[in-house]
Amino acid sequence: MSDKLVPYDVREGLPSASYMEADANCPGKRNLEEGLPPKPVSKWAEAGSRMHEYMRTVDENLFKAFSKDEQKTVKIAGELLMKVVEKHGFKTGALQTKEERIWMYEADGETKKYSGQIDNLNIWKSLDRLLIVDFKMLRGDTTPAVSNWQGRTLALLASRRYGASEVIFVLIQPWKSPQIDEVIYRQADLEEAERAIDEVIAASKEVGAPRHPGQPQCNHCAAVHCCPEALTAGLAVSLYKTDMMSPGALLARAQAYQLIEKIIEEDKANMKRILEADPTAIPGLTLQATGHTRKITNMELAKELLSAYFSEEEWTRLTSLKIGDAEEAFGKALGLSEEEAKGAFNDLLVSCMATYPKAKSLRVLKKR
Numbered sequence: 001m002s003d004k005l006v007p008y009d010v011r012e013g014l015p016s017a018s019y020m021e022a023d024a025n026c027p028g029k030r031n032l033e034e035g036l037p038p039k040p041v042s043k044w045a046e047a048g049s050r051m052h053e054y055m056r057t058v059d060e061n062l063f064k065a066f067s068k069d070e071q072k073t074v075k076i077a078g079e080l081l082m083k084v085v086e087k088h089g090f091k092t093g094a095l096q097t098k099e100e101r102i103w104m105y106e107a108d109g110e111t112k113k114y115s116g117q118i119d120n121l122n123i124w125k126s127l128d129r130l131l132i133v134d135f136k137m138l139r140g141d142t143t144p145a146v147s148n149w150q151g152r153t154l155a156l157l158a159s160r161r162y163g164a165s166e167v168i169f170v171l172i173q174p175w176k177s178p179q180i181d182e183v184i185y186r187q188a189d190l191e192e193a194e195r196a197i198d199e200v201i202a203a204s205k206e207v208g209a210p211r212h213p214g215q216p217q218c219n220h221c222a223a224v225h226c227c228p229e230a231l232t233a234g235l236a237v238s239l240y241k242t243d244m245m246s247p248g249a250l251l252a253r254a255q256a257y258q259l260i261e262k263i264i265e266e267d268k269a270n271m272k273r274i275l276e277a278d279p280t281a282i283p284g285l286t287l288q289a290t291g292h293t294r295k296i297t298n299m300e301l302a303k304e305l306l307s308a309y310f311s312e313e314e315w316t317r318l319t320s321l322k323i324g325d326a327e328e329a330f331g332k333a334l335g336l337s338e339e340e341a342k343g344a345f346n347d348l349l350v351s352c353m354a355t356y357p358k359a360k361s362l363r364v365l366k367k368r
């Protein structure tokens with residue numbers, strides 16, 4: 001099974017092959033995710049997990065319970081697997097391990113450093129040459145094998161575990177093109193992979209490691225709902241639907257929105273001030289007039305001029321009372337406070353006034 005779907009504790013909170021690409025793309029991700037619950041598993045990921053389970057067990061009961069699409073997917077994947085195994089000469093008698101998690105250790109040989117789980121590992125004749133297969137059963141994008149961090153990490157882990165000097169990493173992806181995508185790691189490539197992986201892990205441990213939003217990494221990030229960078233980039237909205245979020249996460253998002261709205265407002269006001277003082281100060285940005293506010297100052301004259309075009313009823317409708325303005329004038333005339341004026345005005349007009357609730361707005365409560 002792809003270790004994307006295995007709970008965090010299987011990885012013991014340490015880096016893993018399937019998250020290596022996200023760590024490489026966003027070094028600050030691991031820091032922000034610390035202590036947060038993993039992202040809920042989507043129904044697609046859950047389907048992928050069941051199909052991986054079938055590829056491991058070939059359990060007919062699982063197959064019968066699949067949808068037609070899932071049955072087709074595992075059938076194609078099985079056929080492609082046969083092709084790949086034959087193509088690389090691992091035809092018969094190849095020892096296969098399935099869903100094996102392999103660990104890389106620190107120099108002391110005891111402290112765990114990172115791990116990866118291999119869907120399908122083939123060994124034939126000599127442990128010197130290995131074939132790793134990773135199934136991508138879903139239809140979403142996959143990074144090509146040649147630049148795939150998961151493949152790079154799995155190849156290195158397998159080579160260290162079995163002492164191999166050549167590892168073929170193959171992506172089998174029934175619904176993508178190409179359906180079989182592969183790369184061969186030889187000794188020098190494996191050494192380069194180890195150096196690159198160590199760099200990624202070291203960068204992600206740095207205090208204040210930068211966060212870089214982007215679809216591949218944010219898509220699987222547990223912190224996407226409260227990450228300022230992702231929110232600013234607008235990614236959280238499309239990648240992490242509110243109906244999948246916990247109440248705490250929803251509150252965190254509302255608080256982040258409040259902050260972001262304030263920043264945007266302040267920034268815009270600042271930019272306007274700069275441009276008002278010097279219209280050329282920010283090349284590419286300009287102040288644009290948005291029109292004028294018009295107000296009729298002589299209602300009697302306006303009525304006289306327009307009387308040929310409107311009936312009395314239409315005119316009354318067009319000039320209907322603005323309650324807020326009338327309330328204010330009423331209060332002034334009687335020398336009442338805003339609150340008193342509102343009460344007295346409403347009491348007076350109760351027989352000729354209707355009240356409808358406005359759409360509710362969100363308000364973040366202050367902490368007690």
Ligand code: SF4
Nearest residue numbers: 026213218221227230
């Ligand atoms: S949401 Fe995206 S940018 Fe933010 S920490 Fe996660 S991966 Fe990085």
